[in-house]
Amino acid sequence: MIRVAVVGGGIAGLAAAHHLADRPDVRVTVCEAAARLGGKIRTEDFADVSLDLGPDAFLARRPEAVELCRELGLDGELVPPATSTAYVWRRGRLRRLPAGLVLGVPTRLGSLARSRVLSPWGWSRVALEPLLPGRKLRGDEALGAVVRRRLGNEAHHRLVDPLVGGINAGDTDQLSIEMTAPSLATAARAGCSLVRGAARVARAGSVPGCPTAHRGRPAVGADEPAQGPVFLTLPGGLGCLVEALEFRLVGAGAEVRTGAPVTVLEPTGRRGYRLHLETGVLEADAVVLATPAHDAAPLLAPHAPGSAATLASLGYASVALVALAFPPLPVGARVPPLDGSGFLVARGEGRLMTACSWASSKWSHLDRGDQVVLRVSAGRAGDARVEALDDDALVDRLRLELGESLGITVAPSQVRVARWTRAFPQYAPGHRPRMTATEAELRRRLPGVVLAGAALAGVGLPACIASGRRAAELATAVPEQAPG
Ligand SMILES: Cc1cc2nc3c(=O)[nH]c(=O)nc-3n(C[C@H](O)[C@H](O)[C@H](O)COP(=O)(O)OP(=O)(O)OC[C@H]3O[C@@H](n4cnc5c(N)ncnc54)[C@H](O)[C@@H]3O)c2cc1C
Numbered sequence: 001m002i003r004v005a006v007v008g009g010g011i012a013g014l015a016a017a018h019h020l021a022d023r024p025d026v027r028v029t030v031c032e033a034a035a036r037l038g039g040k041i042r043t044e045d046f047a048d049v050s051l052d053l054g055p056d057a058f059l060a061r062r063p064e065a066v067e068l069c070r071e072l073g074l075d076g077e078l079v080p081p082a083t084s085t086a087y088v089w090r091r092g093r094l095r096r097l098p099a100g101l102v103l104g105v106p107t108r109l110g111s112l113a114r115s116r117v118l119s120p121w122g123w124s125r126v127a128l129e130p131l132l133p134g135r136k137l138r139g140d141e142a143l144g145a146v147v148r149r150r151l152g153n154e155a156h157h158r159l160v161d162p163l164v165g166g167i168n169a170g171d172t173d174q175l176s177i178e179m180t181a182p183s184l185a186t187a188a189r190a191g192c193s194l195v196r197g198a199a200r201v202a203r204a205g206s207v208p209g210c211p212t213a214h215r216g217r218p219a220v221g222a223d224e225p226a227q228g229p230v231f232l233t234l235p236g237g238l239g240c241l242v243e244a245l246e247f248r249l250v251g252a253g254a255e256v257r258t259g260a261p262v263t264v265l266e267p268t269g270r271r272g273y274r275l276h277l278e279t280g281v282l283e284a285d286a287v288v289l290a291t292p293a294h295d296a297a298p299l300l301a302p303h304a305p306g307s308a309a310t311l312a313s314l315g316y317a318s319v320a321l322v323a324l325a326f327p328p329l330p331v332g333a334r335v336p337p338l339d340g341s342g343f344l345v346a347r348g349e350g351r352l353m354t355a356c357s358w359a360s361s362k363w364s365h366l367d368r369g370d371q372v373v374l375r376v377s378a379g380r381a382g383d384a385r386v387e388a389l390d391d392d393a394l395v396d397r398l399r400l401e402l403g404e405s406l407g408i409t410v411a412p413s414q415v416r417v418a419r420w421t422r423a424f425p426q427y428a429p430g431h432r433p434r435m436t437a438t439e440a441e442l443r444r445r446l447p448g449v450v451l452a453g454a455a456l457a458g459v460g461l462p463a464c465i466a467s468g469r470r471a472a473e474l475a476t477a478v479p480e481q482a483p484g
Helices: 011-021 064-071 109-115 120-131 143-151 153-168 182-189 194-204 239-251 293-300 305-312 391-406 431-445 461-477
Strands: 002-007 026-031 043-046 049-052 087-090 093-096 255-257 262-267 273-277 280-284 286-289 316-326 342-345 353-357 372-378 414-425 449-451
Touching: 002 011, 002 262, 002 273, 002 280, 002 461, 011 026, 011 064, 011 239, 011 286, 011 461, 026 280, 043 414, 049 372, 064 461, 087 153, 109 120, 120 143, 120 153, 120 194, 143 153, 143 182, 143 194, 153 342, 182 194, 239 255, 262 293, 273 286, 286 293, 286 461, 293 305, 305 431, 316 391, 353 391, 372 391, 391 414, 431 449, 449 461
Parallel strands: 002 026, 002 286, 026 255, 087 342, 286 449
Antiparallel strands: 043 049, 087 093, 262 273, 273 280, 316 372, 316 414, 342 353, 353 372
């Protein structure tokens, strides 16, 4: 019997535990510091709907989250957004984003022209990109640098940075292309046009064997439909996924402890580990560490100082998500129809808000007809204003910006503030090799201790789930080796 301790009950840790729970030769214990499971996944009753105050959807083009839902019997409940229209707020105006963006990279030139998000020069720069010679990407680089080089400053600043920077609460001039836009990295590495690479992703969901013989062809013609929805969610909120995982784990005989922070991890001689909890100790043969990097670092520091230092040095951005419910808004000269999923705010606009999701327009299950529910995000790497404001000041400031962007001046009927401190890992170029070296040191010094989660794999839920499954496999593959 292999005893596996999973430290951290976010989606990565729960996916790891789920992957092992049915194995007759494995006994799983999940230790979660907080009083509830789920980590960043948090669904609450708000204005008579179940509202996600963390992630509200996952990418459906990667298989892992859909597969997990299928394994839990939830796949029949998955729903796509009600709309694929979205806007960007720039220079005091909402502009409709063109159709066919892949991580902000345009794939439909006609739609890009009609959107007028870019100037005629900015549009031409994108249209010419497939004809541009360029060096192949070697190793890793900042996403911003690659996109500026290929598509120009405008497409970067107005499209790619708001989208990918928004997803990561970061600055794409500082973020690794490999970690934040792997499909674009694949295209860039093949010396392929980013526009063409993105178009292939839009059609196929990946960049298999990106063609390099693209020069001389028209940029992107096709308004070919993508296969299936890009995003999916559960109508009861993603908390339903966490509940289903807990139910399945407990049913399979796994032990789930909440309010159980692990404070010390120590090797116990020839085989195994002792984990110190506030309530006692837990013996394990293998450990999946599925916590944020800054929480894993102190546990590893006495035994694997290099790994601990790398993890401790990983920067994180703090954000706040403010939910607001309003009575039906009078659409008119000031208030536009909320006919999309919401809007992003380009960096450099001086706004606190980074995005505003029109939740009751985006999701049919949140549209009760008699209210408008918004999820407003604020805070990103390099902008510490959110942390300096108390909740009242934060809400006041965001309401002011809602007035400027959407003309909403009426008082909300309900407000809820969710603060996510040190929530988004900021992957600098070279992150993946640094993590590979970190894992190699762990294998040498603490065999059977394996990392999982967003710090390792990327922020998206499918990537976190994949990292949990992988960690579960690796942890149980080496139970007999002695820590050294
Ligand atoms: C506001 C917001 C919106 C987001 N939107 C999306 C989205 O729409 N789609 C998407 O795919 N992703 C989204 N993300 C990102 C995604 O939610 C996260 O990347 C992902 O949930 C991280 O999962 P995780 O398991 O790696 O970490 P976490 O969820 O952070 O879980 C780690 C757990 O470890 C626990 N822990 C820490 N230290 C210890 C210890 N010593 N002992 C025991 N337990 C410990 C923590 O309490 C926590 O529960 C969003 C994130 C936020 C904050």
